[in-house]
Structures are given as C-alpha cells and as structure tokens.
Amino acid sequence: MTTAQQAQQQVSEDVHSYAEPTKAVARHLDLDIAVNFDSKTISGTASYNIDNLAKGNEIIFDTRGLQIEKVYLGDNREETTFRLGETDKVLGQPLYVTIKPDTKRVTIQYKTSPDAAALQWLNPQQTAGKKYPFLFTQSQAILARTWIPIQDSPGIRITYNAKVQVPKELMAVMSAENPMQKNATGVYNFEMKQQIPSYLMALSVGDMVFREVGPQTGIYAEPATIEAAAYEFAEMDKMLVAAEKIYGKYRWDRYDLLVLPPSFPFGGMENPRLTFVTPTVLAKDRSLTSLIAHELAHSWSGNLVTNATWNDFWLNEGFTVYFERRIMEELYGKPYADMLAVLGYQDLTNTIEELGADSEDTRLKLDLEGRDPDEGLTDIAYEKGNLFLRHIEMAVGRERFDEFVNKYFNTFAFQSTDTDKFLDFLRKELIKGDEELAEKINIEGWVFSPGLPENHVKPTSERFAQVEETYKAWKNGKPAAQLNTKDWSSHEWLHFIRMLPEQMSQQQMQDLDKAFNFTNSGNSEVLAAWFIHAINNNYRTADKALETFLTNVGRRKFLVPIYKALAATPEGKKKALAIYAKARPNYHAVSTVTLDEMLK
Numbered sequence: 001m002t003t004a005q006q007a008q009q010q011v012s013e014d015v016h017s018y019a020e021p022t023k024a025v026a027r028h029l030d031l032d033i034a035v036n037f038d039s040k041t042i043s044g045t046a047s048y049n050i051d052n053l054a055k056g057n058e059i060i061f062d063t064r065g066l067q068i069e070k071v072y073l074g075d076n077r078e079e080t081t082f083r084l085g086e087t088d089k090v091l092g093q094p095l096y097v098t099i100k101p102d103t104k105r106v107t108i109q110y111k112t113s114p115d116a117a118a119l120q121w122l123n124p125q126q127t128a129g130k131k132y133p134f135l136f137t138q139s140q141a142i143l144a145r146t147w148i149p150i151q152d153s154p155g156i157r158i159t160y161n162a163k164v165q166v167p168k169e170l171m172a173v174m175s176a177e178n179p180m181q182k183n184a185t186g187v188y189n190f191e192m193k194q195q196i197p198s199y200l201m202a203l204s205v206g207d208m209v210f211r212e213v214g215p216q217t218g219i220y221a222e223p224a225t226i227e228a229a230a231y232e233f234a235e236m237d238k239m240l241v242a243a244e245k246i247y248g249k250y251r252w253d254r255y256d257l258l259v260l261p262p263s264f265p266f267g268g269m270e271n272p273r274l275t276f277v278t279p280t281v282l283a284k285d286r287s288l289t290s291l292i293a294h295e296l297a298h299s300w301s302g303n304l305v306t307n308a309t310w311n312d313f314w315l316n317e318g319f320t321v322y323f324e325r326r327i328m329e330e331l332y333g334k335p336y337a338d339m340l341a342v343l344g345y346q347d348l349t350n351t352i353e354e355l356g357a358d359s360e361d362t363r364l365k366l367d368l369e370g371r372d373p374d375e376g377l378t379d380i381a382y383e384k385g386n387l388f389l390r391h392i393e394m395a396v397g398r399e400r401f402d403e404f405v406n407k408y409f410n411t412f413a414f415q416s417t418d419t420d421k422f423l424d425f426l427r428k429e430l431i432k433g434d435e436e437l438a439e440k441i442n443i444e445g446w447v448f449s450p451g452l453p454e455n456h457v458k459p460t461s462e463r464f465a466q467v468e469e470t471y472k473a474w475k476n477g478k479p480a481a482q483l484n485t486k487d488w489s490s491h492e493w494l495h496f497i498r499m500l501p502e503q504m505s506q507q508q509m510q511d512l513d514k515a516f517n518f519t520n521s522g523n524s525e526v527l528a529a530w531f532i533h534a535i536n537n538n539y540r541t542a543d544k545a546l547e548t549f550l551t552n553v554g555r556r557k558f559l560v561p562i563y564k565a566l567a568a569t570p571e572g573k574k575k576a577l578a579i580y581a582k583a584r585p586n587y588h589a590v591s592t593v594t595l596d597e598m599l600k
C-alpha cells in the first residue's frame with residue numbers, strides 16, 4: 001500500500017468538512033493574528049505545514065464567512081492561486097488552494113467577519129468588571145472555520161504555535177501553554193505541542209488574572225470573579241489526582257480553568273490545558289463542581305481519544321460522563337455519585353420522550369448528514385452513552401472494565417476513532433468470542449437501535465429515597481417549613497423541585513418559596529428548575545428574577561427549557577419575545593441559533 005492508501009483506510013469520512021485529508025492534510029499550524037475590538041475582527045495569517053499525500057495540485061480547507069486575502073506557498077511565500085466554493089449555510093465554503101507535488105508549507109492571509117459564529121465580542125457592560133471588553137471563542141462543533149481557515153474535522157489533528165496581538169490593557173489565553181501574566185506589549189505567544197483536532201482551537205482575550213490552585217492547576221478569571229472562582233474550584237487539584245488514579249497519567253502538562261462572563265453558551269468547554277467554564281457554577285458551596293470533573297475527564301475521552309466524526313459524538317461524551325461520575329465517586333463516595341446518575345437518567349428519559357422513542361436521533365451512532373451537527377448533539381450521547389458503559393461495567397465487573405478502558409485510552413491516544421473502531425476493540429479486547437457476554441452487552445440494542453434496551457438497569461439513589469419521602473409528606477399537606485431538608489445538597493433540591501407537580505396552586509408555590517426561597521436561589525440549577533414551575537403556574541413573584549436570569553445568563557441548557565415553557569402560551573410567548581429582544585445581544589451564536597428557530 002502507498003502512504004495515501006494507508007491514510008485513506010485510517011480516516012473516517014466526515015460529512016461536515018470539505019477537507020480531503022487522504023489527499024493533502026495539515027499537520028502543524030503557525031497562527032499570527034491581531035484581535036481588533038473596534039471592528040470586531042481577527043486578521044492575520046494561518047501558515048500550515050502540510051503533507052501532500054497524493055502529490056496532487058490542491059489542498060482544501062474549511063472556511064465560513066472568512067475573507068481570504070492572499071495565499072502563499074513555501075517559506076519564501078510565493079503567491080499562489082485559490083478559489084472559494086459555493087456557500088453552504090452550515091458548512092460554509094471550501095477553500096481550494098493550488099499547490100505543487102512537493103509543497104510543504106501553505107500560508108493563508110485572512111480576516112474574520114464581525115458576525116463570526118465562533119466569536120463572542122462582549123462590551124464592558126457584559127463582563128463582571130464592567131471596564132474592559134472581552135472576547136471568547138467556541139469552536140465545537142464546526143465553528144473553528146469561522147475564525148481560522150482550517151481543515152475542520154475532528155478526524156484531523158494538528159499541533160500549533162500562535163502569536164496573538166491584543167490591546168495592551170488586555171491578556172490573551174489559548175488552548176495551549178499559557179502566559180499566566182499580563183505583559184506590557186499586548187503580544188502573546190503560545191505553543192501547543194500535543195496534536196489536537198480543530199474544534200479544540202480556543203482563544204480568549206480580556207482583563208484577567210491567574211491564581212494558582214495546586215502545582216499543576218490554576219484559574220484564570222476577571223479580577224472581579226477570581227476570589228469566588230478560587231473558592232469554588234479549590235478541589236480541582238484533588239480531582240486531577242483522582243482522575244489519574246482511575247485512568248492513568250494526565251498527558252497535557254497543566255490543567256487550568258478560565259471562568260468566562262455569563263454569556264458563555266455551555267457549562268464548560270474542554271479546551272485542552274484550559275477548560276472554559278460558565279460562571280453559573282459559582283454556587284458558593286462547591287455543589288456544582290461535577291462540571292469540572294466532566295471537563296477534566298475530557299482530557300482522556302475527547303481530547304486524547306477523539307470522535308472521528310460528529311456521528312460518533314457519543315464516544316466523546318458517553319465516556320466523559322461515565323468518567324466524570326467515577327471521579328465524583330472517588331472524591332465524594334458512591335451515594336453522592338448515585339445522585340448524579342439518577343439526575344442524568346432523568347435527563348435521558350426526558351430527551352427520549354421529547355425526541356420520540358423511535359427517533360433515529362436516540363441511537364448512539366448518529367447520522368447527521370445534511371444537518372448542523374450542533375442540532376443533533378443531545379443528551380443521548382452523554383447519558384445513553386454513559387448508561388451503555390455502565391451496563392458493560394456491570395457485565396464484566398469494574399476491575400476488568402477499567403483495564404479495558406485504560407487499554408483503549410492508551411491504544412488510541414492522540415488519535416481519532418469512530419464507533420466501528422471502538423466496537424472492534426470492544427469485541428477483540430473484552431468480549432473475546434464469549435457469546436454469552438456478547439449477548440449480554442447487546443451492542444446492536446444499545447448502539448444502533450433507538451430508545452433504551454428494555455432490560456437496562458435504572459440508577460437508584462439512597463439519598464434521593466429520603467427526598468422522595470419528604471416530598472410525599474409535603475404533597476399530603478405538611479407545610480414546607482416543617483419538612484426535613486437538613487444537609488440537602490443542590491442535587492437533593494433539584495430532585496425535589498423536579499418532582500413537584502406540573503399544576504400547583506398559588507398557595508403551594510408561595511408555601512415552598514417562603515420556606516426555601518427558591519426564587520432568590522444563588523444556585524443556577526435550582527433556579528432554572530424552579531422557573532419552569534413559576535412559568536407553568538403563572539407565579540408572578542418570580543417574574544423579576546426570571547427576567548434578570550434570562551438577560552444575564554447565556555447558557556443554552558438553561559435558556560432552552562425556560563423559553564420553551566414561556567412560549568407554550570400566547571401570553572407567555574409575548575413575554576418571551578420581549579425578554580429575548582433585550583437579552584439576545586448577550587447570547588452567543590450557539591444559543592441564538594437554537595432560540596431564533598424556537599421563537600420565530
């Protein structure tokens with residue numbers, strides 16, 4: 001076989017990228033860019049070391065909304081020709097660059113558009129400090145191409161160096177080795193030595209400071225947020241130790257967090273070496289830190305062993321949820337992790353109900369051709385994926401399962417893998433021809449069939465059993481103030497609120513709110529769950545808090561169910577549209593794409 005044929009065999013076809021990596025593929029990126037807050041643009045050059053495997057005369061990159069100014073070949077930068085293909089709303093445009101059989105280096109001079117979907121430009125009012133503007137990127141799933149011309153497929157890995165020029169009063173950080181300190185020049189240099197897929201390219205610029213947590217861990221945040229963040233995430237070093245104990249050495253040197261302003265659309269984004277995290281987990285009691293365990297777990301599942309296409313997303317997220325709960329169990333014990341498992345199972349059954357038990361989108365292996373991958377990525381990948389792995393663990397025992405997972409991470413380290421490759425590995429390394437075991441594991445039922453296999457084991461929680469007792473007492477008429485809720489964590493509260501009946505009287509709502517002050521909860525999970533009841537029961541006392549929440553927080557997981565509940569009645573929809581008009585500038589494109597569609 002030629003090298004090209006070998007490469008062809010290894011690469012899974014990605015319907016969300018125009019790149020043809022079996023012909024010509026990028027291996028390393030040197031990014032040299034300037035960040036301009038006035039024009040809301042990034043401009044500069046992306047220089048790639050490439051392998052022209054097929055020795056042809058073309059290499060293809062993904063772009064979306066980029067202005068491509070010039071393209072050069074070689075170290076001496078000889079100008080070459082290029083053309084942009086037709087625009088697809090989701091995929092953008094392929095950039096065809098003319099190369100020679102022996103071309104090793106391609107340099108693209110470009111500029112982003114002010115509405116680049118990956119970039120959110122915040123004005124000072126939208127930050128915690130209110131003094132300086134802020135920028136952050138969100139590249140997953142296929143938005144890296146809106147700020148860098150890149151072969152934007154999770155099946156392709158590159159190393160990178162970057163030189164980033166920012167306003168002198170601000171600091172830049174990336175998914176790379178980071179500066180830890182502001183410097184007077186506004187020029188920051190980065191190096192990412194490990195190969196990563198494009199969706200892990202990340203940049204943030206703002207007024208931020210660094211605080212060390214442990215020898216290998218630390219936090220970047222705005223000065224106004226750093227104290228709260230340092231308290232909340234004080235245990236991140238312990239998490240890293242716990243994770244290494246389960247699945248082996250952390251391979252990315254440092255593990256730091258960047259706490260973003262509240263418009264960040266996700267809970268966290270596992271950008272390597274520097275997880276981006278929402279400030280909505282700053283609950284002041286460390287009760288929502290499983291999110292950090294989740295992002296940390298991605299350092300193995302996702303960042304180290306990566307889904308080759310977005311149809312295999314469950315390999316990233318299912319493993320990560322499984323690993324996240326193992327870390328939480330290691331740190332806080334099984335009863336604690338069991339609560340997380342039950343809440344996750346509730347999310348899963350809700351998602352299946354919403355999508356329909358026969359929906360193709362409830363299979364682990366997805367088919368997202370022709371769609372925005374972001375739309376197809378639901379709780380199925382996370383929670384059904386996790387449940388499948390728990391199911392295998394129960395079938396073979398934890399010790400054997402851990403040995404298998406360790407071997408999986410080591411075998412595919414710094415590579416991309418797809419569902420078929422994983423299943424081959426599972427058959428070869430764990431099932432090993434044992435037909436009884438194969439039947440028990442039921443790959444077909446879990447991976448390729450919709451819904452959940454009938455004999456799946458539902459997670460249970462002792463601590464929630466007590467919550468259920470308490471709930472029953474309330475339902476039978478005991479006043480809320482007299483309920484036994486001593487030492488409840490936010491997970492118990494969340495379970496309690498989720499159990500509340502859809503229809504409640506004003507008196508019941510007031511009784512609960514007076515006793516537990518849900519409307520003014522500092523816990524975003526509790527608050528978001530309570531707002532759903534407030535909306536369904538027209539509980540006006542929560543109106544102001546609801547509006548404040550929606551105009552401040554941009555986390556899609558909270559926004560979607562709340563707006564949906566509002567939009568269920570004509571009056572509520574009016575309210576939703578009025579709030580949305582005001583709040584929309586505070587949301588990232590990842591959230592507005594979903595909400596525009598829902599509220600149109």
Ligand SMILES: [Zn+2]
Nearest residue numbers: 294298317320
């Ligand atoms: Zn994740």
